[in-house]
Amino acid sequence: MHRSILTSILLFLCLVSTAQEQDQFCDQLQALSHTVAENHFSPKTVDDQLSAEIFELFLSNLDSDKRFFYQSDIDTFISDKEQIDDYINSGDCSFINKYVDTLNSRINQAKNVIAELEFKTFDYSGKDTLRFKREKDYSYLKNENALSKYWNKRIRYNILYSLIESDSSLTTIKSEFKSRASELKPKLIRKEICKLDELQNRSGSIAHYVKELFLNVYVLAHDPNSSFFNATDKEMFEDSLSNDALTFGIITAQNDDGDIVIAHITPGSAAFKDGNFEVNDIIKSLRTDRETLETYCISNSDVVAFTSDHNHNTITFKIKKQSGTIKDIELTKTKTKVEENSVKGYIIEDKSKVGYINIQNFYTNLESPNGLGLSNDVAKELYKLQKENISGLILDLRFNGGGSLKEAADLSGMFINRGPLSIFKYNNGETFTVKDLNRGSLFTKPIVVLVNNYSASASEFFAAAMQDYNRAVIVGATTHGKATAQVIIPISESAELGFTKLTVEKFYRITGESHQAKGIVPDIALPNLYDNFRTQEQFEAHALKNDSISGLNGIPKLQDLPIKELFKLSQARVKNDLPFKSIKALNRLILDNYFELDTEYLLTLDNVFNETKSYHDQWDILNQQIDANAPDLDVTNPSWSNDFLTASSEEKLINAVTLKDIREDIYIEEANAILQDLIQLKSAN
Numbered sequence: 001m002h003r004s005i006l007t008s009i010l011l012f013l014c015l016v017s018t019a020q021e022q023d024q025f026c027d028q029l030q031a032l033s034h035t036v037a038e039n040h041f042s043p044k045t046v047d048d049q050l051s052a053e054i055f056e057l058f059l060s061n062l063d064s065d066k067r068f069f070y071q072s073d074i075d076t077f078i079s080d081k082e083q084i085d086d087y088i089n090s091g092d093c094s095f096i097n098k099y100v101d102t103l104n105s106r107i108n109q110a111k112n113v114i115a116e117l118e119f120k121t122f123d124y125s126g127k128d129t130l131r132f133k134r135e136k137d138y139s140y141l142k143n144e145n146a147l148s149k150y151w152n153k154r155i156r157y158n159i160l161y162s163l164i165e166s167d168s169s170l171t172t173i174k175s176e177f178k179s180r181a182s183e184l185k186p187k188l189i190r191k192e193i194c195k196l197d198e199l200q201n202r203s204g205s206i207a208h209y210v211k212e213l214f215l216n217v218y219v220l221a222h223d224p225n226s227s228f229f230n231a232t233d234k235e236m237f238e239d240s241l242s243n244d245a246l247t248f249g250i251i252t253a254q255n256d257d258g259d260i261v262i263a264h265i266t267p268g269s270a271a272f273k274d275g276n277f278e279v280n281d282i283i284k285s286l287r288t289d290r291e292t293l294e295t296y297c298i299s300n301s302d303v304v305a306f307t308s309d310h311n312h313n314t315i316t317f318k319i320k321k322q323s324g325t326i327k328d329i330e331l332t333k334t335k336t337k338v339e340e341n342s343v344k345g346y347i348i349e350d351k352s353k354v355g356y357i358n359i360q361n362f363y364t365n366l367e368s369p370n371g372l373g374l375s376n377d378v379a380k381e382l383y384k385l386q387k388e389n390i391s392g393l394i395l396d397l398r399f400n401g402g403g404s405l406k407e408a409a410d411l412s413g414m415f416i417n418r419g420p421l422s423i424f425k426y427n428n429g430e431t432f433t434v435k436d437l438n439r440g441s442l443f444t445k446p447i448v449v450l451v452n453n454y455s456a457s458a459s460e461f462f463a464a465a466m467q468d469y470n471r472a473v474i475v476g477a478t479t480h481g482k483a484t485a486q487v488i489i490p491i492s493e494s495a496e497l498g499f500t501k502l503t504v505e506k507f508y509r510i511t512g513e514s515h516q517a518k519g520i521v522p523d524i525a526l527p528n529l530y531d532n533f534r535t536q537e538q539f540e541a542h543a544l545k546n547d548s549i550s551g552l553n554g555i556p557k558l559q560d561l562p563i564k565e566l567f568k569l570s571q572a573r574v575k576n577d578l579p580f581k582s583i584k585a586l587n588r589l590i591l592d593n594y595f596e597l598d599t600e601y602l603l604t605l606d607n608v609f610n611e612t613k614s615y616h617d618q619w620d621i622l623n624q625q626i627d628a629n630a631p632d633l634d635v636t637n638p639s640w641s642n643d644f645l646t647a648s649s650e651e652k653l654i655n656a657v658t659l660k661d662i663r664e665d666i667y668i669e670e671a672n673a674i675l676q677d678l679i680q681l682k683s684a685n
Contacts, residue, residue, distance in 0.1 A: 007591060009191075013351045024496075024497070025215075026093040027492070027497055028497050029214075030088075030091060030499050031351060031491040032218060032219065032228060032498075033046060034491075035489055035491045036218070036500065039502050040223075040427065040502055040503060040504065041426070041427045041484065041503045041505060042222070042427065042544060044221070044429070046088055046089060047536050048082040048083075048085060050085060051080075051081065051082050051083065051084040051085040053542065053623070054214075054217055054220045056081075057217045057221055057541060057542075058099075058213070058214055059074070059077065061213055061216075062099065062213065063140075064333035065138070066138045066139065066140050066141070067110070067141070068110060069103075069140050070106070070142065070143060070147075071140045071141070073140070073141055077098070077102075082153050084388065094209055094483070096210065096214060098212045099210055099214075100206060100207045102210075102467060103206065103210060104206045107196050107200055109144065110147060111193050111196050111342040113144070113148050113151050114192050114193055114196075115193060116231065117151065117155055117185075118186055118189050120152070120228065122152075122156050122159070122181070124156065124160070124603065124604055125604065126607070127602075127603075128295060128602070129600050129601070129602055129603065130153065130157060130601055130603050130607075130677030131600040132597045132599050132610075133597065133598050134595075134596065134598065137598075145390065151192075152512050153391065155185070155188055155192065158192075158602065159184050159188060160258075160605055161612065162184055163177070163181065164609050171606075172604065173609070174605065175541050178604065178664060180380045180660065181386045182196050191257075191258060194296075194297040194379045194459070195297075197297035197298075198258075198297050198298050198299050200301060201297065202301075202302060203297050207589050212228065214451065215228040215498070219502070220541075222503070222542065223503050224537070224540035224541060224542060224543055225484055225486055225501075225505050226486065226500065226501060227500070227501045228498060228500055229499040229501055230498050231309075231499070231531050232305045232309050234306065234498075234499045235284070235308055235310050236304070236508060237486070238490070240361075241361070241364060241370075241403050241404060242360075242364070243337065243365060243374070244291060244338060244362060245335070246333040246334065246335055247269060247336045247338075248269065248271050248315070248331050248333055248442065249266035249334075249336050250262055250271045250306060251264040251265075251266070252300055252304065252307075254285065254300040258297065259282045259295075260282065260300060260303050261280055262277060262278065262279055262281045263281065265277055265279065266339070268336060269336045270332060270334040273334075274331060276319075276327065277317075277319070278321070279667075282319065282320040283295050283318070283319060283320075284318040284319065286303070286306055286307065286312075286317060286318075287316040288312050288314065288316075290311075290466055293306045293462060312331045315331060316330045317328065317330075317331060321449070322372065324439055342377065343374065343378055343381055344358075344381060344641075344658075345382070345384055346635055346636070346637060346638070346659070346662060347385070347638055348394070348635055348672050349633065349636065349677055350633075350672060351679075352391035352676060353389060353390050354390050354393060354634070354672060354676075354679075355382070355385035355386075356396065357385075357393070357394070357396065358396040359400055359459075360399070360400055360404050361374070361401070362374050362400070362404045362405075362407040362457075363403055363404065363407070364404035373404060374403070374404070375410035375411040376410075377444060382443055383440055383442075384638050385638060386596060387638070388638050388639065390444050391445075391446070391679050392446040392447065392678065393447045393448075393631060393675075393676045394447075394672065395447060395450070396668070396671075397449060397451050397455045397459040397462070397463065398451060398454065398455060398456070398476065399452065400455050400456070400458075400459040401455075401457065401459070402456045402458040402459055402460075403457070403458050403463055405434075405457075405485055408459075409434050409461070412461070412462050412465040413438055413441075414442040415441050415442070415443055415466065415471050415558065416441055416469050416556075417440055417441050417468070418438065418556070419435065419436055419438065419555060419556050420435050420510050421461075421465045422434045422465065422507045423435055423507065423509075423510065423512070423549065425505065425506050425508065425619065426504070426505055426614065431549065433552065434507075439482070445470060446471060446473075446675060446676055446678045447466065447473070447675075448473050448671045448672075449463055449466055449474050449669060450475055450476050451463055451475070451476040451479050451520065451522060452476045452528060452530065453477050453479065453519075453530045453536060455479040455484075455520075456481075456482045456537075457484075459479065460479050460480065460481075460483065460515055460520050461507065463479065464515060465509075465510075467523070467593070468509055468511060469555070469557050469558055470557050470559065470561050471558060472522075473524065473561055473566060473674060473678060474520060475522055475526065475667075475674055476522050476525070476526055476667065477526065477530070478520065478521050479519040479524065479536075480519060480520050480537055481506050481515055481516060481519035483506055483514050483515050483516035484516065484544060485506075485507060486501045486504065487501070488501050488502075489502055489504060506544065508548070508553060510552045510554075512549045512551030513548050514547055514548055514549075516543075516544055516546045517538040517543050517544065517545060518538065518544070519536060519537075519538075523561070523563045523567070523644065524566060524674060527574065527581075527583045528572075528583070529586055529590070530587070531587050532595070533591075533595060534595070562678070562681050564652075565681060568676055568680060569674075569677050571675075573670065578625055578629045579625065579626045579629050579630065581625075583626070583666075584626040585622050586619070586622045589615070589618050589622070595664035624666070626666070631663070633662065633664075633668065633669055634663075634665070635659050635662045635663045637655065637659070641655075
């Protein structure tokens with residue numbers, strides 16, 4: 001009797017909890033839809049067309065590798081393709097349940113299928129064929145038999161690949177194949193099951209994960225740079241743009257065994273000062289006074305979210321040391337300089353002495369509109385470099401995904417003598433011209449700006465201004481092509497419902513042209529490892545289109561740079577340069593083996609070995625050519641930094657690695673050669 005009452009109470013509480021979560025999802029979806037309609041640069045009408053776009057994006061994100069859903073599931077879901085708008089407009093959110101339930105059911109089926117493989121004999125005779133093709137060419141599974149075949153092949157391939165990765169001798173692998181494959185099999189099976197457990201536990205539960213994914217997809221259907229944020233997502237994003245943040249100073253990663261390990265400890269941080277943490281320590285659990293996160297079979301992103309949560313300022317870390325000892329260590333966050341959000345200047349000694357600064361992020365001080373961030377730090381470094389009598393400057397913006405446009409504007413203003421920098425356009429059609437109002441510039445000597453495919457947003461803002469004013473030579477590869485600005489907006493008065501990072505503006509060059517979905521085309525292009533990877537904005541679903549507006553007149557441009565002469569000199573060097581030839585070959589190798597792969601062969605040890613070895617051999621040969629012919633630039637620290645470097649052994653080690661990286665970088669070498677040419681051409685004139 002008592003058990004029956006207890007069961008009824010638990011069932012009632014479960015139903016209440018589910019209903020509350022469903023109501024919250026409805027509230028979030030309604031609030032998000034309203035916020036997007038009111039604030040997005042180009043909001044879409046909630047109609048059948050948007051419904052179809054959301055549907056396609058949602059399915060592709062739910063099962064991106066088409067390894068869970070059956071075609072029959074898709075046939076069931078298809079009725080929603082032109083109904084999602086009706087659900088949103090009517091406030092009916094029950095549709096989401098079938099996606100949660102079906103995905104959860106299919107993941108459980110996959111786990112069962114994988115677990116059963118431990119008791120099955122694997123066939124490596126070549127009876128089955130491995131088929132590799134482009135991602136878009138894959139179809140959904142037909143039934144459970146197809147699911148079983150998929151995982152059977154996948155685990156067999158993983159076993160063969162793991163054996164080959166750990167031993168380069170085919171003869172040795174064959175001689176020990178039976179015992180080593182038998183030993184690997186249960187480990188790889190457990191690893192795959194753990195990954196699926198991790199997926200089911202993502203964001204706290206599969207239901208929460210699927211619902212937040214749908215909210216995110218709703219915004220993504222408007223443009224690829226907008227997104228839905230829960231409170232923790234928002235905090236993590238803001239911290240990434242800050243030059244200092246409250247952190248533990250621990251960077252985690254997931255190792256091959258699925259453990260969450262400490263990958264890095266930030267010098268000067270709370271963990272660094274505590275002294276009990278070491279790289280490769282395994283984190284077993286994280287505990288606050290309210291909740292505990294066990295780290296078994298969860299993703300590293302969930303661990304990062306837990307430690308980044310501003311409500312979790314003190315956490316007890318349960319750590320397993322490499323000796324096997326278990327320790328509980330309580331740690332409280334402290335304000336720590338974000339390592340990647342800092343800049344340092346270096347000297348390249350050549351015919352003319354030049355400065356080099358790598359800018360990884362346009363970080364800022366989010367606590368104050370007049371806060372000091374990237375541009376202020378660059379100004380300090382530039383002051384120190386100029387005391388060394390540099391004749392030019394290389395600014396390296398490769399892989400800089402952007403950040404604060406205010407910082408980009410401030411940085412641009414350091415190199416020009418007043419004038420407009422960009423034109424912002426809002427969703428009501430109004431425009432605003434961003435100007436540098438400060439007369440004079442901090443640095444007037446020649447500049448080269450290095451960019452690549454992954455230079456985006458604020459990086460492109462800066463590069464465009466430098467190019468439009470003839471202030472710098474842009475070198476590298478065509479940039480990402482993001483000419484939009486986002487703001488974070490709460491979707492309701494209740495922070496519990498979440499936030500959205502929303503595109504609210506497009507920005508244009510002072511000529512009126514836009515680099516949106518086009519990128520900044522460099523003055524001098526260099527061979528690039530990432531060519532044709534299709535990672536730029538123009539290849540993103542629902543990217544805003546490129547357009548133009550009326551430009552500005554009377555721009556105080558500098559004299560045209562000798563781009564044609566510089567291009568010819570650079571081309572002559574690069575044309576016969578072995579490392580750059582190897583970069584081109586590596587690019588082709590990656591395209592053939594990943595992005596454009598279309599091949600099949602029998603599932604045997606010999607075939608997998610030959611295919612893997614062929615790829616690795618080509619990769620090794622090309623990398624050896626690059627390494628053997630790596631430049632050896634004369635790179636030093638400015639004299640002011642000597643005292644600072646001797647004060648910290650860790651800083652000294654990091655500095656030595658940085659100097660080596662700069663010294664042996666072929667792109668910095670060519671940027672320096674172009675800058676030296678520019679200095680000589682200017683002095684000759």
